[in-house]
Amino acid sequence: MPADLWPDPTALGLVTDLYQITMMAGYAANAMADKPAVFELFVRRLPKNRSYLVFAGLEQALRDLLRLGFSDEQVSYIRGLPAFRHVPDAWFKQLRDFQFTGDVWAMPEGTIFFGGETLLRVEAPLAQAQLAETFLLSSLAYPTLVASKALRCVQTAGSRPLFDFGARRGHGPQAGFLCARASYLAGFAGTSHVEAARRLEIPAIGTMAHSWIQAFPNELEAFEAYARVFPDSTTLLVDTYDTLQGVRHAATIPQAHAIRLDSGDLGPLAQASRTILDEAGRSEMTIVASGDLDEWKIRDLIATGAPIDAFGVGTELITSRDAPALSMVYKLVAVDGQGRIKLAPGKKTYPGAKQVWRRLDSVGRFAGDQVTAAYETADGIPLLQQVIAQGHLVGDLPDLQSIRTYTLAQGRALPENFKGLDAGPAYPVSYSQALEEEAIRVGLTTG
Amino acid sequence: MPADLWPDPTALGLVTDLYQITMMAGYAANAMADKPAVFELFVRRLPKNRSYLVFAGLEQALRDLLRLGFSDEQVSYIRGLPAFRHVPDAWFKQLRDFQFTGDVWAMPEGTIFFGGETLLRVEAPLAQAQLAETFLLSSLAYPTLVASKALRCVQTAGSRPLFDFGARRGHGPQAGFLCARASYLAGFAGTSHVEAARRLEIPAIGTMAHSWIQAFPNELEAFEAYARVFPDSTTLLVDTYDTLQGVRHAATIPQAHAIRLDSGDLGPLAQASRTILDEAGRSEMTIVASGDLDEWKIRDLIATGAPIDAFGVGTELITSRDAPALSMVYKLVAVDGQGRIKLAPGKKTYPGAKQVWRRLDSVGRFAGDQVTAAYETADGIPLLQQVIAQGHLVGDLPDLQSIRTYTLAQGRALPENFKGLDAGPAYPVSYSQALEEEAIRVGLTTG
Numbered sequence: 001m002p003a004d005l006w007p008d009p010t011a012l013g014l015v016t017d018l019y020q021i022t023m024m025a026g027y028a029a030n031a032m033a034d035k036p037a038v039f040e041l042f043v044r045r046l047p048k049n050r051s052y053l054v055f056a057g058l059e060q061a062l063r064d065l066l067r068l069g070f071s072d073e074q075v076s077y078i079r080g081l082p083a084f085r086h087v088p089d090a091w092f093k094q095l096r097d098f099q100f101t102g103d104v105w106a107m108p109e110g111t112i113f114f115g116g117e118t119l120l121r122v123e124a125p126l127a128q129a130q131l132a133e134t135f136l137l138s139s140l141a142y143p144t145l146v147a148s149k150a151l152r153c154v155q156t157a158g159s160r161p162l163f164d165f166g167a168r169r170g171h172g173p174q175a176g177f178l179c180a181r182a183s184y185l186a187g188f189a190g191t192s193h194v195e196a197a198r199r200l201e202i203p204a205i206g207t208m209a210h211s212w213i214q215a216f217p218n219e220l221e222a223f224e225a226y227a228r229v230f231p232d233s234t235t236l237l238v239d240t241y242d243t244l245q246g247v248r249h250a251a252t253i254p255q256a257h258a259i260r261l262d263s264g265d266l267g268p269l270a271q272a273s274r275t276i277l278d279e280a281g282r283s284e285m286t287i288v289a290s291g292d293l294d295e296w297k298i299r300d301l302i303a304t305g306a307p308i309d310a311f312g313v314g315t316e317l318i319t320s321r322d323a324p325a326l327s328m329v330y331k332l333v334a335v336d337g338q339g340r341i342k343l344a345p346g347k348k349t350y351p352g353a354k355q356v357w358r359r360l361d362s363v364g365r366f367a368g369d370q371v372t373a374a375y376e377t378a379d380g381i382p383l384l385q386q387v388i389a390q391g392h393l394v395g396d397l398p399d400l401q402s403i404r405t406y407t408l409a410q411g412r413a414l415p416e417n418f419k420g421l422d423a424g425p426a427y428p429v430s431y432s433q434a435l436e437e438e439a440i441r442v443g444l445t446t447g
Numbered sequence: 448m449p450a451d452l453w454p455d456p457t458a459l460g461l462v463t464d465l466y467q468i469t470m471m472a473g474y475a476a477n478a479m480a481d482k483p484a485v486f487e488l489f490v491r492r493l494p495k496n497r498s499y500l501v502f503a504g505l506e507q508a509l510r511d512l513l514r515l516g517f518s519d520e521q522v523s524y525i526r527g528l529p530a531f532r533h534v535p536d537a538w539f540k541q542l543r544d545f546q547f548t549g550d551v552w553a554m555p556e557g558t559i560f561f562g563g564e565t566l567l568r569v570e571a572p573l574a575q576a577q578l579a580e581t582f583l584l585s586s587l588a589y590p591t592l593v594a595s596k597a598l599r600c601v602q603t604a605g606s607r608p609l610f611d612f613g614a615r616r617g618h619g620p621q622a623g624f625l626c627a628r629a630s631y632l633a634g635f636a637g638t639s640h641v642e643a644a645r646r647l648e649i650p651a652i653g654t655m656a657h658s659w660i661q662a663f664p665n666e667l668e669a670f671e672a673y674a675r676v677f678p679d680s681t682t683l684l685v686d687t688y689d690t691l692q693g694v695r696h697a698a699t700i701p702q703a704h705a706i707r708l709d710s711g712d713l714g715p716l717a718q719a720s721r722t723i724l725d726e727a728g729r730s731e732m733t734i735v736a737s738g739d740l741d742e743w744k745i746r747d748l749i750a751t752g753a754p755i756d757a758f759g760v761g762t763e764l765i766t767s768r769d770a771p772a773l774s775m776v777y778k779l780v781a782v783d784g785q786g787r788i789k790l791a792p793g794k795k796t797y798p799g800a801k802q803v804w805r806r807l808d809s810v811g812r813f814a815g816d817q818v819t820a821a822y823e824t825a826d827g828i829p830l831l832q833q834v835i836a837q838g839h840l841v842g843d844l845p846d847l848q849s850i851r852t853y854t855l856a857q858g859r860a861l862p863e864n865f866k867g868l869d870a871g872p873a874y875p876v877s878y879s880q881a882l883e884e885e886a887i888r889v890g891l892t893t894g
Contacts, residue, residue, distance in 0.1 A: 003646035005507050005624040009453040014642035015620050017612070018653030021641060022677060026655075029676040032662060039658070060452050077645045083680040130658060137615035138623060145618075165464070168584035169772050171592075171765075173462050174621035176585060177452040194468060195461035198524045199450035206465030208473075211486070211577060211779035214787040215479060229476040230469060233530040241790045263794055318618075319771040325616050325762045332658035340661040343688045347710055 007174075013070035013098060014077075016134040021078055021095075024127040025087045028094065033127035038334040038353045041120040041136055043113075043144075047323035051418045052427065054151050054407060055119055056182045057143030058109040059397050061136055062387060065104070068135065070095050100128055104388035107356070108398065110147070110185055110407030111383060112414055114427045117371060118354045121384060126335060133330045141328040142175070145320040146182035151411055152295045153313055154187035155419055156302070161189035161310045163205045165290055166318025179318040185403045187411070189310075200400055205312075207233070207260065213240040220249045227255035235288060238273070239263045247273045251280035258286040258309070266291065267306040274307040288312060294321070295421050339442045350435045351442045356383040365415050372432040454621075460517035460545060461524075463581040468525055468542075471574040472534045475541065480574035485781040485800045488567040488583055490560075490591075494770035498865045499874065501598050501854060502566055503629045504590030505556040506844050508583055509834060512551070515582065517542050547575055551835035554803070555845065557594070557632055557854030558830060559861055561874045564818060565801045568831060573782060580777045588775040589622070590629040592767040597633035598858050599742045600760055602866055604749070608636035608757045610652045612737055613765025626765040632850045634858070639759075647847055652759075654680070654707065660687040667696045674702040682735060685720070686710045694720045698727035705733040705756070713738065714753040721754040735759060741768070742868050786889045797882045798889045803830040812860050819879040 007015055014021070027033040043053060070078075075096045078084055102124020113119060120136065122129045153162055164183040167176040180196030190203030197204035208226055216222035219241060227234045235258040238246030243264055250259045259277070261269050266289045277285045289301070290312030298311055315321060331349050332340050339351025353374035358381050361367040370378050386394050398406070418427050454462055461468070474480040490500060517525075522543045525531055549571020560566060567583065569576045600609055611630040614623040627643030637650030644651035655673055663669035666688060674681045682705040685693030690711055697706045706724070708716050713736045724732050736748070737759030745758055762768060778796050779787050786798025800821035805828050808814040817825050833841050845853070865874050 003648075004456070004510065005621075005628065005643070005646065006456040007453065007621055007624065007642070009451070011642075012620075014645060015614075015623065016641055017614050017639040017656075018641045018644070018651045019639065019655055019659075020653075022653060023655055023659050026659065026673055026676045027662070030672045035662075037662070063451065074642070074645065078641075081651065083677050086676060086678065126662060130656075133656070133658075134615045135620070138617055138620045141616065142618045142622075167462075167464050168581045169588065170585055171589045171618035171622045171771075172625045173459075173582070173585045174452075174454055175589075175618045176462065177454065178619045181452065192464040192466065194463060194465045194525075195454070195458075195521070196452070197465070198461060198521065199452065201450075204465045204528065206467075206469060208466055208470055209464075209577075209580070210789055211580075212466075212470050212473065214779045214789065215474070215482075215484070215573060215782050225477045226473055229473045229533060230530050231533065315772045321771055324618075324766040324768055324771040332661045335662050342657050342661065 009064065010067065010069070011071040011074055012064055012068050012135065013131065014074045016131065020131050020134055022083065023130050024095070025084065025091055027127045027130070028091050029087065034125045035336045037124065037126040037129045037332060039122045039129045039133070039330055040118045040333050040354060041140065041328065041330045042118050043115055044327040044329060044347070045115045047326065048423055049322050049421065050148060051420060051424045052112045052114060052148070052414060053144055054147040054186055054410070055107050055111045055113055055144055056109055056147035056185060057140045057178065058106055061139035062104065062393065062397070064135065064139060065100055065132060066388070066391065066393070068100050068131065069098050072096065098131070099391065100124065100132070101391040102128055102388070103386060103390065105384040105386050107383045108385065108406060110403045110410060112366070112410040114369065114429050116429055117356045117369060118384060121353055123353065137328055137330055141326045143178050143182040144328070145323065145326055146179050146317060147186040147407070149295070149317055149320045150183040150186035150188055151407065152421060153298060153317070155411055156295045156299045156421065157311055158302070160308070162187070163310065163312045164188050164191035164193065164317060165312040165314035167193045169315040170318045175318060181400065183317055185400060185407050187404065187408050202400070207235040208237050210237065210240045213237065219246055220252070223249055223253050223256070227253050231255040233257065235260055237262060243269055244272055244276060247276045248280070251277055251282045251285070256285055258288050260288040260290060262291045266308070267301050267304050270301070270306040270308045286310065290314065292316065299421060339438055341439060341442050343443060350431060350439050352435070352438060354435070357381065358383055360413070365413050366427070368428040368430070370430050370432060371435065373434050373438065376432055376434055378432065456511065457514065457516070458518040458521055459511055459515050459582065460578065461521045463578065467578050467581055469530065470577050471542070472531065472538055474574045474577070475538050476534065481572045482783045484571060484573040484576045484779060486569045486576045486580070486777050487565045487780050487801060488587065488775065488777045489565050490562055491774040491776060491794070492562045494773065495870055496769050496868065497595060498867060498871045499559045499561060499595070499861060500591055501594035501633055501857070502554050502558045502560055502591055503556055503594035503632060504587040504625070505553055508586035509551065509840065509844070511582065511586060512547050512579060513835070513838065513840070515547050515578065516545050519543065545578070546838065547571065547579070548838040549575055549835070550833065550837065552831040553834050554830045555832065555853060557850045557857060559813070559857040561816065561876050563876055564803045564816060565831060568800055570800065584775055584777055588773045590625050591775070592770065592773055593626050593629035593764060594633040594854070596742070596764055596767045597630035597635055598854065599868060600745060600764070601634035602858055603742045603746045603868065604758055607755070609634070610757065610759045611635050611638035611640065611764060612759040612761035614640045616762040617765045622765060628847065630764055632847060632854050634851065634855050649847070654682040655684050657684060657687045660684060666693055667699070670696055670700050670703070674700050678702040680704065682707055684709060690716055691719055691723060694723045695727070698724055698729045698732070703732055705735050707735040707737060709738045713755070714748050714751050717753040717755045733757065737761065739763065746868060786885055788886060788889050790890065797878060797886050799882070799885060801882070804828065805830055807860070812862050813874070815875040815877070817877050817879060818882065820881050820885065823879055823881055825879065
């Protein structure tokens with residue numbers, strides 16, 4: 001059978017664009033591979049419908065950065081590519097011995113951030129910092145998309161719990177893991193993804209599919225059979241045939257704790273279901289809704305008073321459907337101590353290592369950010385912290401529960417006018433005078 | 448450090464929704480786990496902007512289905528979940544010994560298909576077939592999205608080669624592998640994803656990033672340095688500072704084969720670049736364009752006569768941005784020889800095992816499909832073929848080159864009126880009279 005496509009976490013060096021490898025060889029050939037370089041990762045512009053983003057995926061990205069390397073087979077493959085035939089043998093040996101030995105600064109996972117703000121800074125020998133580009137982008141952008149979408153749902157749902165039901169709709173099986181973690185850290189209550197729940201030690205959620213109902217001679221028998229096996233956690237899926245008839249069936253099951261609505265017009269169905277359950281003396285039973293839900297549908301259901309107690313969010317969450325990609329980039333900002341910029345239309349960058357400062361108002365809410373040169377100080381809290389020094393983690397990374405607590409606090413500290421679901425006012429982000437002057441200075445001597 | 452989120456291909460059983468596991472235990476408790484069941488996988492409706500889809504991801508899905516299993520740690524985890532405390536010990540032993548022993552029929556990878564058509568059918572003991580649901584959906588839907596988007600690009604670009612540049616924009620690092628394969632099988636010429644190219648034995652494509660240019664004192668030195676190391680494959684990225692000045696610099700590099708434009712208004716820039724190159728006597732140099740390209744932008748560039756020789760497609764391809772999810776479902780259609788259906792609004796299904804027949808016109812083009820019961824015969828070619836029998840592959844699966852050849856032939860056999868980039872007429876798909884009658888018969892006795 002041909003190639004297996006599961007990534008090998010012990011040989012992630014080639015999980016990248018070819019040009020990173022050609023540039024590494026090219027830097028070596030030009031005696032530049034070990035020049036000190038600074039790269040910064042940021043999102044150019046927020047997607048439409050986003051007035052903030054939540055930084056996520058850092059833990060896995062750092063773990064993988066520290067083990068980034070190449071197997072013998074991978075090095076042999078590169079050596080065999082026609083383009084590399086003029087590259088000296090010694091370089092391939094270096095590639096086999098590759099290890100990341102640089103420094104990394106980053107915003108803590110769960111930090112709310114805005115367009116143009118440095119999220120992560122790599123200071124490392126040029127070839128090492130270069131290799132990290134594709135890997136860091138593919139590791140950080142997606143969890144950030146999901147965490148951002150998830151926090152929007154959480155802020156909309158208020159006290160009603162949300163569950164990640166996305167596993168089957170992810171862009172490949174790995175996405176399910178990443179989505180479970182990113183949504184949990186942004187306040188979701190649990191996930192249906194069992195292996196993610198197991199590894200992350202977070203709640204695993206789930207009961208039955210339509211196939212369970214269909215496998216029995218009729219719906220009532222299916223409900224009864226389920227309740228016998230799982231008397232403590234009986235949520236009954238009621239929409240396989242006739243939804244309200246399903247609710248009546250569910251109301252007869254003593255062990256039932258909840259019903260799940262997964263199709264149809266959820267608001268009216270929830271109202272009718274609530275009435276049926278209450279009239280059957282089952283006021284204690286709750287109603288879970290799912291089925292193509294997103295933050296706007298949740299908002300509308302709540303606004304119309306639909307008696308829904310919890311929401312399952314799947315496709316819209318795991319694909320971040322309304323914004324499935326970020327303009328996240330990783331740009332060289334200095335080499336050998338000299339600032340570097342890019343002047344391409346719409347893609348201007350600022351030179352040099354940076355820090356991001358967040359001012360808080362008198363009640364602890366975000367009042368504006370300033371991006372400065374790393375050597376400057378400014379009002380507020382410096383958001384970038386060193387997480388890797390000379391190829392080793394600086395202290396322990398926070399655990400997932402701590403990240404979740406921090407993310408939810410970030411959500412509360414965001415002023416109300418930036419919490420709207422549709423594009424709202426832009427949060428104020430300014431650049432220091434030193435950065436603006438440096439950009440002009442470097443720009444005049446570049447090209 | 449906390450949990451590592453790379454999937455373990457040897458223990459994929461829990462890479463699923465929790466309810467698959469609860470249902471497996473429930474079926475066992477009700478002496479139904481071994482009842483013969485038939486599940487079918489299909490896409491309910493084509494996404495907007497799609498008049499066809501390309502089935503992809505089958506090879507990896509079958510490989511993984513045959514090794515689907517549970518580690519000791521995973522079984523212990525399930526045993527420890529509160530919901531499972533009434534489940535007898537013997538069942539956990541069975542879970543540890545899980546192996547897929549059923550039969551699978553599927554359309555060949557690369558087949559063009561339409562809404563409502565069975566793509567894959569699992570006939571297996573009920574519990575086994577149930578477990579496969581989440582896994583099959585998360586393995587097949589995403590490659591199908593990418594292959595479909597890719598074939599649209601290929602049909603638009605005609606003879607101009609297309610390259611997958613998506614790696615950094617995927618939903619996690621695994622997506623890059625899946626995208627590279629799915630786009631290649633639909634006719635892309637290669638990928639920038641090195642590890643995917645290595646494993647799949649397909650062309651790896653790439654040259655330099657803006658950081659290469661920025662790392663040197665000026666653009667011309669950067670170009671010269673690159674050409675010295677890679678004289679045989681010198682494509683120069685010209686838009687780091689002033690694009691047309693970059694083209695002039697590139698024209699002075701004897702080893703340069705091509706330039707790459709990655710920003711700005713690509714049509715006029717390509718025209719101006721072509722003029723500069725030609726006037727410099729470099730008519731042999733080609734122009735590669737990239738930067739947020741999709742099938743519509745490629746169409747418009749070609750329509751306006753932009754002299755672009757090849758396209759790199761990244762974000763739009765790997766996220767299938769205009770359609771990032773499919774309504775792909777996996778539904779129980781029979782158990783114990785009895786047809787099963789679902790009646791939920793907008794989610795009606797037909798009972799029983801099915802076949803899909805494709806009629807061809809006199810010149811070999813698709814003339815209409817009919818879905819029938821599996822025991823029926825109809826005009827045309829039966830698209831579902833048995834690929835697994837009693838838990839073993841039936842013969843060898845086709846290699847990637849064969850799949851690619853088949854997919855491109857499928858694309859040529861699709862009538863022109865279904866090739867439009869925007870929603871066009873619906874391709875004719877009918878259901879046999881036997882299926883319609885059976886649906887009514889089962890419907891009358893269901894609920």
